[in-house]
Amino acid sequence: MSDTTATDGRVIGERALQTRRRILEATAALLREQGALDVKAMDVAREVGTSPATFYQYFADVEDAIFALALELPEKVAPIQTQFESDWSGPAGLDLARQAVSDYTDFWDENAAVLRVLLLRADERDERFRQVRRDYNAPFMTAMVAKVRSAQDAGRIAKVIDAEATAGAMLAALDRLPNYREGFEKRGTSREAMIETVARLLHSSLTGEPLS
Amino acid sequence: MSDTTATDGRVIGERALQTRRRILEATAALLREQGALDVKAMDVAREVGTSPATFYQYFADVEDAIFALALELPEKVAPIQTQFESDWSGPAGLDLARQAVSDYTDFWDENAAVLRVLLLRADERDERFRQVRRDYNAPFMTAMVAKVRSAQDAGRIAKVIDAEATAGAMLAALDRLPNYREGFEKRGTSREAMIETVARLLHSSLTGEPLS
DNA sequence: CCGCCCATCTGACGGAGTGTCAGAAGCACA
DNA sequence: TGTGCTTCTGACACTCCGTCAGATGGGCGG
Incomplete structure (x- = not known):
């Protein structure tokens, strides 16, 4: 019930959890470096070394990722x-x-x-x-x-x-x-x-x- | 010296001042309605009923317009x-x-x-x-x-x-x-x-x- | 009232970011 | 090695960014 899910609602496994975590860390890092107004989903993807599509698999947008951090x-x-x-x-x-x-x-x-x-x-x-x-x-x-x-x-x-x-x-x-x-x-x-x-x-x- | 200027540095006249003011008011309104993370230069331009190019004639980006409001x-x-x-x-x-x-x-x-x-x-x-x-x-x-x-x-x-x-x-x-x-x-x-x-x-x- | 001039505005464009999808790649297990 | 499920991504259509050359318009001398 409190399982972490992808944007399509599917419960995710171990590998995906790690990817999600790397995205969150990258978001946090960029947030620290550039401030809230300047973080782009594509920057995060680049930082993680993944495609933007992967970012959107886990978060609706950058604000959604920051929300996950706030949680x-x-x-x-x-x-x-x-x-x-x-x-x-x-x-x-x-x-x-x-x-x-x-x-x-x-x-x-x-x-x-x-x-x-x-x-x-x-x-x-x-x-x-x-x-x-x-x-x-x-x-x-x-x-x-x-x-x-x-x-x-x-x-x-x-x-x-x-x-x-x-x-x-x-x-x-x-x-x-x-x-x-x-x-x-x-x-x-x-x-x-x-x-x-x-x-x-x-x-x-x-x-x-x-x-x- | 403290005259208001366009992005290219040129001192601006009466008509332009009014345009600039309308852009600032629209920025302030959108900021109130949508929050800081969601205001797009193009939204502001639409709100004012002008082309995006006009926005960029007065401000480098949305943050720059908010800065003018902060001033x-x-x-x-x-x-x-x-x-x-x-x-x-x-x-x-x-x-x-x-x-x-x-x-x-x-x-x-x-x-x-x-x-x-x-x-x-x-x-x-x-x-x-x-x-x-x-x-x-x-x-x-x-x-x-x-x-x-x-x-x-x-x-x-x-x-x-x-x-x-x-x-x-x-x-x-x-x-x-x-x-x-x-x-x-x-x-x-x-x-x-x-x-x-x-x-x-x-x-x-x-x-x-x-x-x- | 005309035409000129210059301040102001904008259409049009190349580039970047957004968000989606179908299918490729990876992985576990038989 | 093959199968089936999970995860990832290339490719695309769309929106937004930011710039520039040229169009527009309004004030002013004639």
């Missing part, structure tokens, strides 16, 4: 999501936040090209990318919303604060800051300083403990 | 940037933050399609889009960094906090949350609640005044 992200990010589920209260919590932010930043660095297309197409209201973005975001959101709610119950965060919006804002910071890092470093803000600051903002916004 | 953003956003320059301390400051967040959200809603490509191409390290992103971001960053620094001087924000990273994180929230709004509303978080929460996070993170 792999939720699984890959799961270990990091788990880190958001532990209790972040107290000074030890700040350490957990640091680790989580650092790992998420690394994850972005490794998967930036695909993540950018995932977010773009979801923002552009493409339903299937939206579904993946939901699957990807949901565990982060659930964990962070729970932290805010429990801080609100304990009276450390005011009720006027919306837990979802807070979680969304923090996720936004995590998703965009890796893209700004190069610019920051040019102006003297190191990766470590960035992680330290975001970890503190995250920790403080989610637990209601003072910032510092 | 108009810094100017359009300037009034909102000004709002970030006033003093946000005290409870009146929270009102200013609310207004700024609300206006910036409206700006995003109006220019989302172009902004997404601007950020995408800049994230993908395209130098000319990066330059525009810098021009666009710099006033926000400068104003927010100044707020954090002055709060640090007053002892309301700890020195371990990096002012640039804080400003970046807040800008990230402002840039991504409009894209999440539809999802939020489906789950019960209204535009107003979102703005209220982001305004408070912004106000608190930048001034060091308590969150609530």
